[in-house]
Amino acid sequence: MITTVTLNASIDKAYTVNGKMKNGTVMRVAACRNSAGGKGLNVARIIKLCGAEVKATGFVGGYNGKYLEHLLDEDQIAHDFTEVQGETRSCINILNEEFKSTEYLEPGCRVEPEEEKLFLEHFPQLIAGSSVVTISGSIPEGIQQDIYGKLIQIADSMSIPVILDTSGELLKNGLKHKPAMVKPNRDELEILLNKKIEDSRDILEAAEELQRSGIRYVVISLGGDGAVMVCDEGVFRTQAPKLEAVNTVGCGDSMVGAFAVAMEKGMKPEEMLKFASAVASANAMSPHTGDFDPAVFHRLFAEIIVEKAAI
Ligand SMILES: Nc1ncnc2c1ncn2[C@@H]1O[C@H](COP(=O)(O)OP(=O)(O)OP(=O)(O)O)[C@@H](O)[C@H]1O
Ligand SMILES: [Mg+2]
Known part of the structure; x- marks a missing residue:
């Protein structure tokens, strides 16, 4: 539950x-x-x-x-x-x-x-x-x-x-109370750190700093550019599939819901990111918020590649 x-x-x-x-x-x-x-x-x-x-x-x-x-x-x-x-x-x-x-x-x-x-x-x-x-x-x-x-x-x-x-x-x-996971988007990260995020290096540095402060999983979602996840097991990145988005409102919420399911199922970090990204991108293909078509999810899941970066 x-x-x-x-x-x-x-x-x-x-x-x-x-x-x-x-x-x-x-x-x-x-x-x-x-x-x-x-x-x-x-x-x-x-x-x-x-x-x-x-x-x-x-x-x-x-x-x-x-x-x-x-x-x-x-x-x-x-x-x-x-x-x-x-x-x-x-x-x-x-x-x-x-x-x-x-x-x-x-x-x-x-x-x-x-x-x-x-x-x-x-x-x-x-x-x-x-x-x-x-x-x-x-x-x-x-x-x-x-x-x-x-x-x-x-x-x-x-x-x-x-x-x-x-x-x-x-x-x-x-x-301050160290939740197990946070999932800021780029704007939320900039406001949190009170500085402009210029490139992927800035994103990674910010995510690593948050993770070192005691957050088990730090996910930075980047809209159509995918997401980055930093955890003890390493740094994982994924590109979002290229698609004709219908409604991207709630893509982040969809990602959070899918991460919760992945956590409950005890998936490995790279599996978690792949699953959550496929659900989030499938939500972009639905006109409704917090919704996806399972067939679209399966197609995107097969397409999404998660790369483990060297730390
Ligand atoms: N245009 C898009 N094409 C493909 N995937 C997308 C697109 N927009 C969002 N996504 C997927 O959804 C994830 C979350 O999106 P985003 O970073 O926009 O979240 P958010 O700003 O928190 O959204 P919200 O708060 O409205 O729920 C992305 O990491 C990506 O996997
Ligand atoms: Mg959001």
């Missing part, structure tokens, strides 16, 4: 708008697709698609919270959320030929200190029996900036590895 943590969940609404977008007028929506959103829920869907057992947790509230749980039920994803007084937010993504994707993200409701305390108290019970915990994305207003550190400490005390995928201060704070 893998547990995914999504503290800032949302109802994601994808609106398809045909023709020219005109501000200040009434626009008709041709199609609307609602899904349980938030990076950790993309991770959960991928884990389920990989055939592993998953449970989603975090905060939900109000009617939107109930709807989010219903959407997860439809996807047959088990969940155990802490209920809060506020209403779960909605996020709107307008898909249009001219502008591709335009997102409107609600700020989300405030989570009160007592609600955070309840979640933290329940966390050991929530993750008991899990082989891996993933923590993804941002946190709602009201939550302490060091919450991810606290969650990592709890998981650590239960010998459960954590994959942390977040950014900015949350990543910086979380790293």
Whole structure:
């Protein structure tokens, strides 16, 4: 069982708008697709698609919270959320030929200190029996900036590895507690180190430094350029397969979900990277976030080569 943590969940609404977008007028929506959103829920869907057992947790509230749980039920994803007084937010993504994707993200409701305390108290019970915990994305207003550190400490005390995928201060704070894996992309790495990453040498140096600080697996994802992984066993690199991407949003989340599955299965580092890269690239071929076609995955998996670099 893998547990995914999504503290800032949302109802994601994808609106398809045909023709020219005109501000200040009434626009008709041709199609609307609602899904349980938030990076950790993309991770959960991928884990389920990989055939592993998953449970989603975090905060939900109000009617939107109930709807989010219903959407997860439809996807047959088990969940155990802490209920809060506020209403779960909605996020709107307008898909249009001219502008591709335009997102409107609600700020989300405030989570009160007592609600955070309840979640933290329940966390050991929530993750008991899990082989891996993933923590993804941002946190709602009201939550302490060091919450991810606290969650990592709890998981650590239960010998459960954590994959942390977040950014900015949350990543910086979380790293102090040594999660088993981090997967920053290039931008997140630059913000973390507060310096420009110019070339692959900079990426490797940064990854090695993070790994030496006590992170077991450091993966730097590079979008269409593939990924680099540094661990005790060595440095592993992979090029992403060349493909006509349909929607690359959530490719990183897909990679995290696949890494969690790979970790649960006890794969070797190079197998982990190959598997996670194939799932992530297959997600780029699906119009939906946190989704892939198994046939596409198998084709890409056969194509992907992982190289071990000399250290
Ligand atoms: N255009 C692409 N073609 C092929 N593979 C891709 C492409 N974009 C992403 N991928 C795959 O997905 C992985 C993760 O992508 P990326 O670095 O964009 O993650 P991210 O920025 O964290 O994404 P997100 O946060 O939206 O989930 C890459 O390492 C690669 O394997
Ligand atoms: Mg990401």
